[in-house]
Amino acid sequence: MTWKLMVAWGLLIGVQNALAADIAFSAQEMATWETRTFEGQTRYTVVRDNGAEVLEANARGQASAKYLEREIDLNETPYLHWCWKVDTRYADLDERTQAGDDYPARLYVARKTGLLPWQVQSVNYVWSSNQAVGARWPNAFTDRAMLLALQGEQSPVGEWRAEVRDVSADYRALFGENVSDIDGVALMSDGDNAGGDATAWYYGVGFSDSPTPPNCPR
Numbered sequence: 001m002t003w004k005l006m007v008a009w010g011l012l013i014g015v016q017n018a019l020a021a022d023i024a025f026s027a028q029e030m031a032t033w034e035t036r037t038f039e040g041q042t043r044y045t046v047v048r049d050n051g052a053e054v055l056e057a058n059a060r061g062q063a064s065a066k067y068l069e070r071e072i073d074l075n076e077t078p079y080l081h082w083c084w085k086v087d088t089r090y091a092d093l094d095e096r097t098q099a100g101d102d103y104p105a106r107l108y109v110a111r112k113t114g115l116l117p118w119q120v121q122s123v124n125y126v127w128s129s130n131q132a133v134g135a136r137w138p139n140a141f142t143d144r145a146m147l148l149a150l151q152g153e154q155s156p157v158g159e160w161r162a163e164v165r166d167v168s169a170d171y172r173a174l175f176g177e178n179v180s181d182i183d184g185v186a187l188m189s190d191g192d193n194a195g196g197d198a199t200a201w202y203y204g205v206g207f208s209d210s211p212t213p214p215n216c217p218r
Helices: 003-011 027-031 167-175
Strands: 023-025 034-039 043-049 052-060 063-073 079-086 103-112 120-127 136-138 145-151 161-166 181-190 197-208
Touching (some): 027 052, 027 197, 043 197, 052 181, 103 197, 145 161, 161 167
Parallel strands (some): 120 145
Antiparallel strands (some): 043 052, 063 181, 103 181
């Protein structure tokens, strides 16, 4: 997790246990997740895309996140899946620097490693503006967050992309640790560090025991 979400996770009290085998979050539910503001507020609204309700995020040089603290048992639901779409990439941005820590779309999973707010370890799945798909690097603010570009500089904008990730496998690959559960999920579209403007859409976020990709809006 970047510094922007480390504080947010530390401030939220209580943990909800995941009870269902499959966990799905609707656009309406994601819109009600806790908000953490860092620089102005990204505008999150529920809109329709080809008949489906999706969560739209508008960042105009702003940064705020939607996040849910909830314990997820990765033995039961190891696969995180979602669909996302962006309308632009940020030009002339070095995402490996603090000044370039902006993404038109990103989704996080995090686990607590201690009681203090900064004792959080996270995998950040990002829609990168200038990295190749598959690139990975430590966050410029903390090495307790690793970033993984699932979409990159050659990815088409304006098109839905489906994602499925084995979260335990990603923790193992990025941190060299075996992880059986996580403590939360978040999403954010931001442009505060470099003053970027972008709109992103999120749909079908959830956890499952199946590696089948989600069906995105058409």
